[in-house]
Amino acid sequence: MAYGQPQLLKPSRNDVLVVTPWLAPVVWEGTFNIHILNQQFRQQNATIGLTVFAVKKYIIFLKLFLETAETYFMVGHRVNYYIFTDQPKHVPQILLQKGRQMAILRVQSYARWQDISMHRMEVISIFSQRRFLREVDYLVCADVDMKFNDHVGVEILSSLFGTIHPGFFWLRRDAFPYERRPQSQAYIPQDEGDFYYMAALFGGSVPEVYRLTKACHEAMMIDEAGHIEAIWHEESHLNKYLLHHKPTKVLSPEYMWNNGPLNLTPCIKRSRFVILQKDGKTMRTN
Numbered sequence: 001m002a003y004g005q006p007q008l009l010k011p012s013r014n015d016v017l018v019v020t021p022w023l024a025p026v027v028w029e030g031t032f033n034i035h036i037l038n039q040q041f042r043q044q045n046a047t048i049g050l051t052v053f054a055v056k057k058y059i060i061f062l063k064l065f066l067e068t069a070e071t072y073f074m075v076g077h078r079v080n081y082y083i084f085t086d087q088p089k090h091v092p093q094i095l096l097q098k099g100r101q102m103a104i105l106r107v108q109s110y111a112r113w114q115d116i117s118m119h120r121m122e123v124i125s126i127f128s129q130r131r132f133l134r135e136v137d138y139l140v141c142a143d144v145d146m147k148f149n150d151h152v153g154v155e156i157l158s159s160l161f162g163t164i165h166p167g168f169f170w171l172r173r174d175a176f177p178y179e180r181r182p183q184s185q186a187y188i189p190q191d192e193g194d195f196y197y198m199a200a201l202f203g204g205s206v207p208e209v210y211r212l213t214k215a216c217h218e219a220m221m222i223d224e225a226g227h228i229e230a231i232w233h234e235e236s237h238l239n240k241y242l243l244h245h246k247p248t249k250v251l252s253p254e255y256m257w258n259n260g261p262l263n264l265t266p267c268i269k270r271s272r273f274v275i276l277q278k279d280g281k282t283m284r285t286n
């Protein structure tokens, strides 16, 4: 395969951090050649699982999520969608491309939206052991109130990856909305922390995702027994976990954008995976 030679004396980007101090790549437009990566992952014959939860009213987000995933997510690779829902009959029928399949898995609902969101960690850890280990090489775990807007491919895959939240990336660590109460398992002191990661997109190899989701679930169970709930629920616990188990790739906010005007943020060249606006109050009431 012919491609431009990597230029050792010419950085791919000079406006942003492209590698963390623990030598994990930060994935930005301009830092990778997708053709080289596609070839590498095809040689591995990699299958990628995408987990998404659509419980109660959030089922309405599924159609756009899946349709846009068919256009932009891991195109040309084998993909298994794992749809967790309390309403299997209402999962939209989508025509899938070759090499892509869907499993619809029933989950219980909870009265509080926070419990629906937090229990995703428990469910993913159970299914990782029970099923995903046999069926896929990598897992990508996403929120459903999202749409793919541009290419999201194998450049994101690694043993353990997290995504930088678009709302805080320019801030100092003491301004990150980490859990600050020492009573919580998610506690992070003011002088610690690398990035503020989102729970809406994370993943890695199945064993690594199993370890992460199990640890976050167990930490939330300890908090529950101690009558404390972390400020941003499982996202707070994810941040604590990734502080102590450094991700091997970090996705830039291109991979989690809130569709603000890109020209106000010149370092963001592509908006790949976009948070949809929702009326939280209406969506979360029964």
Ligand code: UD2
Residues within 6 Å of the ligand: 052, 053, 054, 055, 056, 057, 058, 059, 113, 116, 117, 142, 143, 144, 145, 198, 199, 200, 201, 232, 233, 234, 235, 275, 283, 284
């Ligand atoms: C943020 C995070 C989310 C999670 C949450 C916890 C973003 C983009 N996402 O989202 O990952 O950490 O904070 O506070 O900032 N769900 C249902 N049915 C429900 C409620 C939730 O299926 O009734 C699922 C669904 O997949 C949804 C996810 O749980 O995408 C997270 O819930 P959310 O989107 O309401 O949480 P939000 O927007 O505060």
